[in-house]
Amino acid sequence: MKRIINNFIYFLFIIEFALLVNSCKNDNEEDLKICDTTNVSYSSIKTIFDNNCVRCHNDQINNNDILLNTYENAKTAAESGLLYKAVNHLSGATPMPYQLPKLENCEVRKISIWIETNTPE
Ligand code: HEC
Numbered sequence: 179m180k181r182i183i184n185n186f187i188y189f190l191f192i193i194e195f196a197l198l199v200n201s202c203k204n205d206n207e208e209d210l211k212i213c214d215t216t217n218v219s220y221s222s223i224k225t226i227f228d229n230n231c232v233r234c235h236n237d238q239i240n241n242n243d244i245l246l247n248t249y250e251n252a253k254t255a256a257e258s259g260l261l262y263k264a265v266n267h268l269s270g271a272t273p274m275p276y277q278l279p280k281l282e283n284c285e286v287r288k289i290s291i292w293i294e295t296n297t298p299e
Contacts, residue, residue, distance in 0.1 A: 213284035219298045256293045
């Protein structure tokens, strides 16, 4: 009898463990990452443009006259209103990056905050 009880406790323990492991999983891993949106400036978001946009928006190739390779150029793109719409996939601009998935939520938020706070350098 004792053995049966022990086995039962062991069984409960396994179930408990399985539930615990499962509860820590999240379908949207991205939401769990911390997005630091304090002191957003061009220098803190430049790598987002460099990694995702500059290959199509530089001095040689500048689709729709959008250049994202320098502070001044990115500021001009922001002031046109197109940058905000393009990265947020809003109507009125072609969604960017071009024919690729939307940037990560955190990246979109940072670019949006940078524009909303008047493009600090
Ligand atoms: C693979 C090349 C490519 C990449 C990468 C790319 N773009 Fe573009 N971009 C284009 C093309 C092509 C257009 C012109 C689209 C059109 O006329 O419909 C464009 C246009 C734009 C426009 C103007 C949109 C409009 O409706 O006039 C903005 C703003 C822009 N891109 C921002 C970005 C940003 C920000 C990124 C990075 C997150 C990016 N692009 C990445 C090719 C690219």
